[in-house]
Amino acid sequence: MTKPDASRKRVFVYGSLMTGLHNHHYLAEARRSGEATIAAGKFAMISLGAFPGLILDPQGATVPGELYDVDGDTLAELDRLEGHPRCYRRRLVYVTCEGNPVTALVYVLNSPRFQETLVPDNDWRAFQAARQATYGQA
Numbered sequence: 461m462t463k464p465d466a467s468r469k470r471v472f473v474y475g476s477l478m479t480g481l482h483n484h485h486y487l488a489e490a491r492r493s494g495e496a497t498i499a500a501g502k503f504a505m506i507s508l509g510a511f512p513g514l515i516l517d518p519q520g521a522t523v524p525g526e527l528y529d530v531d532g533d534t535l536a537e538l539d540r541l542e543g544h545p546r547c548y549r550r551r552l553v554y555v556t557c558e559g560n561p562v563t564a565l566v567y568v569l570n571s572p573r574f575q576e577t578l579v580p581d582n583d584w585r586a587f588q589a590a591r592q593a594t595y596g597q598a
Contacts, residue, residue: 469535470564472496472555474525475512475584489534496527496557505579512584513569523582527557527564542567
């Protein structure tokens with residue numbers, strides 16, 4: 461894995477921006493580095509309906525996701541999508557990608573204000589699949 465140049469930023473995605481999910485098209489111009497994780501003890505994931513949010517939680521499970529190198533235009537698009545800094549705020553975190561620890565930006569929910577449903581094991585794909593199997597909706 462190579463370090464991104466100064467004009468690019470690493471972004472860790474864990475929900476609707478992942479490959480095959482409904483907001484992945486925002487990453488069409490990004491370079492995918494691979495599958496990645498945030499270590500346990502940092503965050504819990506909650507469902508906000510069609511998309512998840514991470515909240516600070518020292519008891520949280522490992523967060524699976526994907527790592528991308530994005531240019532400034534893509535980062536600006538992601539900021540608009542995530543409502544940065546009002547709804548979600550970018551936070552610099554350590555992630556592991558292909559066995560290598562790196563720093564990356566992740567969007568963390570600013571302040572949950574609604575009824576939260578915890579996502580078991582912080583795994584949005586598994587949560588979506590279980591919801592589809594149970595209710596016939598994603």
